[in-house]
Amino acid sequence: MLVLGIESATAQVGCAIGGHEGVLASAHSSRAKRHAEILTPQIDFVRRQARIELREIGVVAVDLGPGLFTGLRVGIASAMAIAHALTVPMIGVASLDLLAFPVRFTSKLIVAAIDARRGELFYAFYRPVPGGVQRVSEYEVSSPDDLASEILAHSEDCLVVGDGALRYHEVFDGLRKVELADFGFAHPNAASLVQLAHAQALREQWVRPWEIVPLYLRKPDVDINWTTRDSK
Amino acid sequence: MTDMRILGIETSCDETAAAVVVNGTRVLSSVVSTQIDLHARYGGVVPEVASRAHVEMLTPVVSQALLEAGMVDGAKVDAVAATVGPGLIGSLLVGVSAAKALALVWDVPFVAVNHLEAHLYAAFLEEPDLDLPLVVLLVSGGHTMLVCMEGHGRYRLLGQTVDDAAGEAFDKVARFLDLGYPGGPAIDRLAMEGDPHAVAFPRPMKNDGYDFSFSGLKTAVVNHVRKHPEINAADVAASFQEAVCDVLITKARRAAREIGAKGLCLGGGVAANSQLRERMLDACVADGLHAFLPSRAMCTDNAAMIAAAGWYRLASDGPSSLDTGANPSLSLAVLDP
Numbered sequence A: 001m002l003v004l005g006i007e008s009a010t011a012q013v014g015c016a017i018g019g020h021e022g023v024l025a026s027a028h029s030s031r032a033k034r035h036a037e038i039l040t041p042q043i044d045f046v047r048r049q050a051r052i053e054l055r056e057i058g059v060v061a062v063d064l065g066p067g068l069f070t071g072l073r074v075g076i077a078s079a080m081a082i083a084h085a086l087t088v089p090m091i092g093v094a095s096l097d098l099l100a101f102p103v104r105f106t107s108k109l110i111v112a113a114i115d116a117r118r119g120e121l122f123y124a125f126y127r128p129v130p131g132g133v134q135r136v137s138e139y140e141v142s143s144p145d146d147l148a149s150e151i152l153a154h155s156e157d158c159l160v161v162g163d164g165a166l167r168y169h170e171v172f173d174g175l176r177k178v179e180l181a182d183f184g185f186a187h188p189n190a191a192s193l194v195q196l197a198h199a200q201a202l203r204e205q206w207v208r209p210w211e212i213v214p215l216y217l218r219k220p221d222v223d224i225n226w227t228t229r230d231s232k
Numbered sequence B: 001m002t003d004m005r006i007l008g009i010e011t012s013c014d015e016t017a018a019a020v021v022v023n024g025t026r027v028l029s030s031v032v033s034t035q036i037d038l039h040a041r042y043g044g045v046v047p048e049v050a051s052r053a054h055v056e057m058l059t060p061v062v063s064q065a066l067l068e069a070g071m072v073d074g075a076k077v078d079a080v081a082a083t084v085g086p087g088l089i090g091s092l093l094v095g096v097s098a099a100k101a102l103a104l105v106w107d108v109p110f111v112a113v114n115h116l117e118a119h120l121y122a123a124f125l126e127e128p129d130l131d132l133p134l135v136v137l138l139v140s141g142g143h144t145m146l147v148c149m150e151g152h153g154r155y156r157l158l159g160q161t162v163d164d165a166a167g168e169a170f171d172k173v174a175r176f177l178d179l180g181y182p183g184g185p186a187i188d189r190l191a192m193e194g195d196p197h198a199v200a201f202p203r204p205m206k207n208d209g210y211d212f213s214f215s216g217l218k219t220a221v222v223n224h225v226r227k228h229p230e231i232n233a234a235d236v237a238a239s240f241q242e243a244v245c246d247v248l249i250t251k252a253r254r255a256a257r258e259i260g261a262k263g264l265c266l267g268g269g270v271a272a273n274s275q276l277r278e279r280m281l282d283a284c285v286a287d288g289l290h291a292f293l294p295s296r297a298m299c300t301d302n303a304a305m306i307a308a309a310g311w312y313r314l315a316s317d318g319p320s321s322l323d324t325g326a327n328p329s330l331s332l333a334v335l336d337p
């Protein structure tokens, strides 16, 4: 079964296609703020690189967030439309799970941290398990200092991964037993998404396109925009 | 020419909409999911709330539009058109992303549509034989503009509001009078029981060029009600509405006369206002102008007008690129006269 994976939760936007043979093709771009312009041609490019037709796709996987709302929705809206048009099911995976997955070969406690802007991070804790990682906390949103305190409370070796960790590296640099993963692991990866979703697809753990629910972790800001209101 | 079925998608503000229209005129389906209830308690549109609702509603709304058009799997869609601006950036991007993705999967053209231009095509859905040149009065919560239309895609801006949009003035006055949200329909209803000549509110810039100004009128309403707290709210609503319509219609008629226009076209959410519709039809009869007036359902944001405008755009400019993004401050394209 072929899986198309789309992720756009951070400053990076990417997609990948894969199946039982592994990942056939993938592409990523981190020229921020242009997710909508980049993503549609990128899917077409990856589709051609994978040498398949879109109608061969059996499942569409998408990064559910948390992340930057506007970019996140570009990926989710695109993925839902593709699944709808192909009449195939969908699999949603959290951005933080995608961040933790590529560093699963560590023996340390993994902390995935995404930049949430406004001086905060989205984060979660994971333990490596055979074949992947297991989340051992809730998805949280809080300040880098709060996360540093939580890490210290665990009093064990930690590997901190993600663009949020890198942005606030000075908060984590001085901590004992804490290692920071470099920028090669900074963003959720569409290839990891395809890999994780393919395993779920084999167990038919999927939903219909309209059942996909983004993980925002924050209530919407309520500032009314009079000037652009255009109806009634 | 073979029939062309266009799926239109509209998510620029607080309506999630999808429609299937044949050849820019025959509406097979038009589904609108409004978010009015979501935003009512804030008294205006909250951008992040709107964007979240678009993500949630778009797939069901597109499904419904295809189903009602008898095209369950979208197999017969010939092109997908979507609003790329103007509007709220986060909301626009939901519709643009989904539309491009559908076009990619179905291997059909994607067409980028200007929301303002689409409001004109709401009128042409029912009156496809244009009588050019036309004077277009576009009035909504975000825009108040007077445009000379010389052909498909050929517009000359005559004037626009220098402060509040007409629909914005309706919303603000309704809020002040405690009539709830959205303000336009509330004032329209209440005004029917009031005397439009009860209060002589100012007619800002009525005989002065083609620009509009409504913020002073709103202030005049507020000051008058504060000075006369016992006044009948219906009289205030009717008199305010009369002042707005008077300015709009006077300027549109003068523009039509000076340009030698053959017709007058009304578009945008405020075009659903009963008094404005009546005044416009009267003016057209009096001045011998062809009236282009969308049905009420087509005045507020919908996707049938997007599909219709998309059909004309596709015919004149061809498909839009799949790397098209959203443009929140897109203006009505003005071509060389």
Ligand SMILES: [Zn+2]
Pocket: A230, A231, B115, B119, B140, B268, B269, B300, B301
């Ligand atoms: Zn509109």
